[in-house]
Amino acid sequence: MVTDAHTTAFQSTDADTIGTYLSDAYGAGMQVRSSEQRPLLRHRRTHTTGFDVDAIAQSATLDFQGEPLPTVVIVATSTARLHRTSGDSDRRYGPGEICLGAYPGLPFTCTWSPGELTTCVLDPAALAHVAAPAPGRHTPLIRFTSLDPLSPAAAAHWRHTHSYVTELLTNSEAAASPLLVATAAHLIATVTLTTFANTALTDPTIEDRHDATPTTLRRAIAYIDENAARDVTVADIAAAANISLRALQLVFRRHRDTTPMAYLRRVRLDHAHHTLATADPGATTVAAVAARWGFTTPRRFAALYRGAYGVPPARTLRDTP
Structure with missing residues (x-):
């Protein structure tokens, strides 16, 4: 259960200290080389259960060699430029673009020019919760199959959602609400899955269509009515109705012409x-x-x-x- 959001800040002009800090912050070893003797890096993180949003600015050209990341890191450039390699991906990104930091389980290299960027660090469990299969079934590991957005429109939607969530977490009244912060976590996880190609299943199966009945709809509605004040996700509703996430979406569309979250x-x-x-x-x-x-x-x-x-x-x- 998400309970709060809090912010930390870091600043250094020593490349080794910067490398140690970023290794700890992102949970993977990083070696950092700088084009300047005293590069200035500022890192500000707002942390809550399930994800972090970071704002980073630095004054030099930094070269990174990174070990595989244990989390999903989405990078959004503001004024900086990046050259990132991971697996078969070798891409350059200019201001205003977004990408994933690395393929799951693979190392990465990155050259970061002076400037600002933001990162969003997602716990893979948050993604799995959003894309949960039918109750009682094993949740398969979600793997991203591309490090770039599916389309410019998808990238723009992700940036808009990220800005919205960041603003929410920096609002002291909103950040103190467990329900609002939990909603933000589900929102950013969902938009990430719809922005980058991945292995999560999205189309209803024959079994899903069979399960989308008025009886399962009544179970889902009863759960929503009884738990509206709690942190409720679509996965929670599907579990209560004993159907898959896809079947849940289908039954609300078929019988109520809406979605579970809209209801x-x-x-x-x-x-x-x-x-x-x-x-x-x-x-x-x-x-x-x-x-x-x-x-x-x-x-x-x-x-x-x-x-x-x-x-x-x-x-x-x-x-x-």
């Missing part, structure tokens, strides 16, 4: 509506109620609320008897 969002919206309608306007805020029920930004919450109830949430709170 969960509507249930939470109804709870938020009840909270606003019965709360003391002097003791709570719309933002606090939105965060309590897993809505990551007040603006998005207000738009959903107005669409569902025809009035802004602030009016419901203000008009509370």
Whole structure:
């Protein structure tokens, strides 16, 4: 269960110290050579269970030789340029591009020109949880088959999601909400799986279609209704309904013309509506109620609320008897 987010910072002008720090930060040995005698590197990490978001800036050209990474590292360049090799991939990246740091289980080399970039470090377990198969079955290891995004649109969507999640984690009120932070972890894991080619199965099988029945839908809905206040993932819902993740998506699409998470969002919206309608306007805020029920930004919450109830949430709170 995700409980909090916290930030650490590092700065050094010694290449050996930088190499030791980055080896510890990314869990893999790295040898670093610098084009300058005293390269300045600044590293800021926001950490929470399941993933980290890092902002890094440095003043020299750094050459890395890295051992296999135990995590999935997504690199997004800001002003820096990279030349990265891993396995059969030998690519150069300019400002504004994204890529995976290395193939799973393979070493990598990288030349990083002066400038800024960000990294997102994902625990493989977070990816496996998002792509979990039917309950009781072995979860296969997810392997990425390309280090580059599937398309420019997919890359843009990943960057947008990364910015959104980073902003969320740096908001002290949002970062203190376990439900919001957990939602961020699931979101970044999901968008990573849809951005880079990988071995996770996505199409429903014959068994999935057979399992997508009104009975399994009722089990899924009952679980959502009873656990809306908890950190609920699509994998949790599928397990409660005793079907695969693909069957769960199919049954909601077939019988409700929606998705499991969209249904969960509507249930939470109804709870938020009840909270606003019965709360003391002097003791709570719309933002606090939105965060309590897993809505990551007040603006998005207000738009959903107005669409569902025809009035802004602030009016419901203000008009509370």
